[in-house]
Amino acid sequence: xxxxxxxxxxxxxxxxxxxxxxxxxxxxxxxxxxxxxxxxxxxxxxxxxxxxxxxxxxxxxxxxxxxxxxxxxxxxxxxxxxxxxxxxxxxxxxxxxxxxxxxxxxxxxxxxxxxxxxxxxxxxxxxxxxxxxxxxxxxxxxxxxxxxxxxxxxxxxxxxxxxxxxxxxxxxxxxxxxxxxxxxxxxxxxxxxxxxxxxxxxxxxxxxxxxxxxxxxxxxxxxxxxxxxxxxxxxxxxxxxxxxxxxxxxxxxxxxxxxxxxxxxxxxxxxxxxxxxxxxxxxxxxxxxxxxxxxxxxxxxxxxxxxxxxxxxxxxxx
Amino acid sequence: xxxxxxxxxxxxxxxxxxxxxxxxxxxxxxxxxxxxxxxxxxxxxxxxxxxxxxxxxxxxxxxxxxxxxxxxxxxxxxxxxxxxxxxxxxxxxxxxxxxxxxxxxxxxxxxxxxxxxxxxxxxxxxxxxxxxxxxxxxxxxxxxxxxxxxxxxxxxxxxxxxxxxxxxxxxxxxxxxxxxxxxxxxxxxxxxxxxxxxxxxxxxxxxxxxxxxxxxxxxxxxxxxxxxxxxxxxxxxxxxxxxxxxxxxxxxxxxxxxxxxxxxxxxxxxxxxxxxxxxxxxxxxxxxxxxxxxxxxxxxxxxxxxxxxxxxxxxxxxxxxxxxxxx
Numbered sequence: 001x002x003x004x005x006x007x008x009x010x011x012x013x014x015x016x017x018x019x020x021x022x023x024x025x026x027x028x029x030x031x032x033x034x035x036x037x038x039x040x041x042x043x044x045x046x047x048x049x050x051x052x053x054x055x056x057x058x059x060x061x062x063x064x065x066x067x068x069x070x071x072x073x074x075x076x077x078x079x080x081x082x083x084x085x086x087x088x089x090x091x092x093x094x095x096x097x098x099x100x101x102x103x104x105x106x107x108x109x110x111x112x113x114x115x116x117x118x119x120x121x122x123x124x125x126x127x128x129x130x131x132x133x134x135x136x137x138x139x140x141x142x143x144x145x146x147x148x149x150x151x152x153x154x155x156x157x158x159x160x161x162x163x164x165x166x167x168x169x170x171x172x173x174x175x176x177x178x179x180x181x182x183x184x185x186x187x188x189x190x191x192x193x194x195x196x197x198x199x200x201x202x203x204x205x206x207x208x209x210x211x212x213x214x215x216x217x218x219x220x221x222x223x224x225x226x227x228x229x230x231x232x233x234x235x236x237x238x239x240x241x242x243x244x245x246x247x248x249x250x251x252x253x254x255x256x257x258x259x260x261x262x263x264x265x266x267x268x269x270x271x272x273x274x275x276x277x278x279x280x281x282x283x284x285x286x287x288x289x290x291x292x293x294x295x296x297x298x299x300x301x302x303x304x305x306x307x308x309x310x311x312x313x314x315x316x317x318x
Numbered sequence: 319x320x321x322x323x324x325x326x327x328x329x330x331x332x333x334x335x336x337x338x339x340x341x342x343x344x345x346x347x348x349x350x351x352x353x354x355x356x357x358x359x360x361x362x363x364x365x366x367x368x369x370x371x372x373x374x375x376x377x378x379x380x381x382x383x384x385x386x387x388x389x390x391x392x393x394x395x396x397x398x399x400x401x402x403x404x405x406x407x408x409x410x411x412x413x414x415x416x417x418x419x420x421x422x423x424x425x426x427x428x429x430x431x432x433x434x435x436x437x438x439x440x441x442x443x444x445x446x447x448x449x450x451x452x453x454x455x456x457x458x459x460x461x462x463x464x465x466x467x468x469x470x471x472x473x474x475x476x477x478x479x480x481x482x483x484x485x486x487x488x489x490x491x492x493x494x495x496x497x498x499x500x501x502x503x504x505x506x507x508x509x510x511x512x513x514x515x516x517x518x519x520x521x522x523x524x525x526x527x528x529x530x531x532x533x534x535x536x537x538x539x540x541x542x543x544x545x546x547x548x549x550x551x552x553x554x555x556x557x558x559x560x561x562x563x564x565x566x567x568x569x570x571x572x573x574x575x576x577x578x579x580x581x582x583x584x585x586x587x588x589x590x591x592x593x594x595x596x597x598x599x600x601x602x603x604x605x606x607x608x609x610x611x612x613x614x615x616x617x618x619x620x621x622x623x624x625x626x627x628x629x630x631x632x633x634x635x636x637x638x639x640x641x642x643x644x645x
Binding site: 011014015016018019022026027029137138140141142143145146149150152153157164248249251252255256259260270271274275277282286289290293294 | 476479480483484485486487488491492494495496569573576577580581582583596597599600603604607610611614617618619621622625626
């Protein structure tokens, strides 16, 4: 068990190293190098040299590589090229916004999708199932930014119930904060919930078909215990994986939805920094996003071992 | 099949049996892949609906200049409501006539229906090119990894690990930024790379199980070359999940292209695409809701159709949902 945990943690660290290395070499593989793209064609050689020195690009690549790794390990991310703000400050400003949206999305997504999936599976081919399936199909087919625009249109413009632009920090009151992130959160949460709901439904249907469910029925176990104890425990395992992997959907959704609602979150920071060729910011945001995904998946993996004893023992399947 | 326990019981002599039993004794009817596919889709109403919409979508894209009511760059009154008309001289005969806009016009005065019809071309082109890229590379890598194992396999698995940490859109945005240019080719590469591993993993799994089959051993024994075994023996037997995966990848590619365009990182800003039109309409949401809602509905309908068709195919081929990842 301890060995398994160590193995998973080592794997996560390895992936982060791989991502950091790719970002490092990726930036240096840009045609003409970052300096030329940042300063443009007419830059003087002196200006180019100064920028190269500032970025440490005049060093041999292995020195730069070691520096980069040391900087990462010590959380020293350098400065933004456009306004000389520390990158860590920019990220710390943006992260709570994306996090708020993400939390609303995941909480709403899961709290609707899991029960909906269960109802849909236990009442297969009843009207409830059809309604849930149609909603899930629509959720899978609409990009988050379109859901966002529809929500903004209906609740913001037509009903005038909620703000459709900007973010209010939580320090200015819980209600204004929640109002400012509710619509973006829902927009991101619908596609996420749709994927989880489909998985919940098909996984539970599969388990309900297993012979041991018939055995439980024959033994006279009541339907509530059969569903919640026998079936759900096994059916939840793939759902947990999907819910973890699909956090990527939440992050990606947030990138576009932030644009719809004019929120300066991580997504906006990433896209803006890329358009401005502001590489120090870009690389940190990419690393942060990857880190979130890698470590939530690690957490999901470990949560598994708690739910499913088979994984603890069979190291092959892990 | 009904079993007859009624008056006919006992009327059969030795060696005789009811006609329906004779039929069921026969070997189960063989159906070719194509037959199973067509029958499965026709039976499944949602899949049939999906197939019809897909055909219409492809026709729209192919025949865009014929179907579109006006030219793709023609401009009329700004932000006209759906169902309204504007005054313009369309045929250039010096006379102003009424121009009808079933879906309204956008902030530049383009007819939205026309832009949507031309936008279908970009969506379809990007989706198919992406599919071709991911399919070819993914299948090649996956089949090599599954058949040979060794370093190709380790490399593939590391790449899969790596993709774990990079959501498609982020990877796409990064590739667009690194390649430093907008355009269809860059978009296709940016989106396609993210799906190589889906195909590679799928085919690798298939190969691992097919490799143990006796006919592969037979092929090896008679001295068939590895390459020929991979292409002639293994690939045709793994084709069903590949087709399903391909059908389910197209909508993802369409969504990814729309997302990149929406962020302003897709094809050139003057190209009519659904994502760009949607993003353009975002600023005018309180004055002209239709500019973003119409392309959004177009994306939704197309993606929905592909998803329904893909689901139907999966059922027709009887593939386990876990085998082909629907994301």
